[in-house]
């Protein structure tokens with residue numbers, strides 16, 4: 001442990017498993033530690049830093065906003081919030097947006113919006129159907145729809161009325177539907193759960209089921225959204241529109257912000273003034289970041305770029321599966337991909353760190369790759385070279 005690590009941990013209870021590195025600054029797709037060592041970043045702070053590090057235009061926008069106004073609370077209107085909401089509506093193709101401070105809170109809001117919709121319509125519906133291997137956050141509500149025993153067990157009982165269906169098994173979902181089912185929640189691409197892509201049939205089947213039974217469809221695109229799949233949001237790639245969409249991570253490029261959005265039809269019956277709120281949510285600073293992020297994504301045609309480099313990453317990872325006995329399969333699409341190894345990935349990740357590559361796991365046997373979206377093919381080559389060496 002070096003001096004900085006001790007300072008970081010000084011007097012604190014350890015609540016995180018951390019890598020033995022203290023990061024100091026970043027430039028493009030590289031991070032530098034306090035000893036000046038350079039790391040190629042394929043983690044992006046867990047799918048957050050889409051623009052990479054130290055983007056001048058983004059930094060300027062935030063500095064300007066700090067000089068102007070940082071916080072007012074939602075007692076008043078603020079101009080950046082309106083601007084960010086407008087751009088996010090356009091990008092997500094949803095009708096109404098509520099800003100939160102994290103992904104977890106976006107999920108809480110989405111669940112509350114669904115319950116309120118059912119209540120206002122007088123349907124008596126309150127149950128949620130979630131999926132195996134899901135991850136939606138760690139608060140009591142979000143944890144209740146997260147299927148991961150280690151995360152759940154110490155905190156039980158969680159909120160009642162949640163059932164789990166098998167991801168990508170439509171029949172298993174149908175079996176759980178009752179006249180009390182309020183909403184079905186899923187990640188179109190499961191991130192924490194091991195980079196599992198929903199099949200088009202599953203997404204379409206859930207939509208049809210929801211339409212037939214009067215159930216709301218909630219998509220959690222906190223990790224897979226914001227151009228990572230080559231579409232601004234993954235639902236657009238599937239052509240299956242949710243009623244409620246949860247977003248966070250990359251929407252603010254690193255400032256803490258999330259959002260949930262809904263269609264006009266849901267909004268009409270759902271949250272009314274006083275039903276839900278947050279002091280910081282949508283404050284001028286984070287909204288300046290969201291607005292600038294979306295502006296840059298659109299101008300730079302980020303989705304097109306991701307399609308190109310994503311195809312290259314696919315090709316290189318497929319080749320790695322062919323050449324290495326340890327790599328069993330490639331998963332995912334665009335710049336949210338993973339490789340499943342024939343055992344735990346911890347050692348590989350630690351060795352990669354020594355070689356100057358930041359990668360993370362998803363469950364125990366999958367290496368997850370969610371790099372900044374601005375990576376180029378040569379960075380993919382560099383990552384593959386290090387992985388080949390480490391494997």
Ligand SMILES: *Cc1c(COP(=O)(O)O)cnc(C)c1O
Pocket residue numbers: 102103104105107135136137138187191192220221222223224248249258
């Ligand atoms: C990260 C994540 C969350 C939780 O977001 P936080 O900002 O950590 O609260 C929820 N759902 C998915 C799919 C995520 O990847």
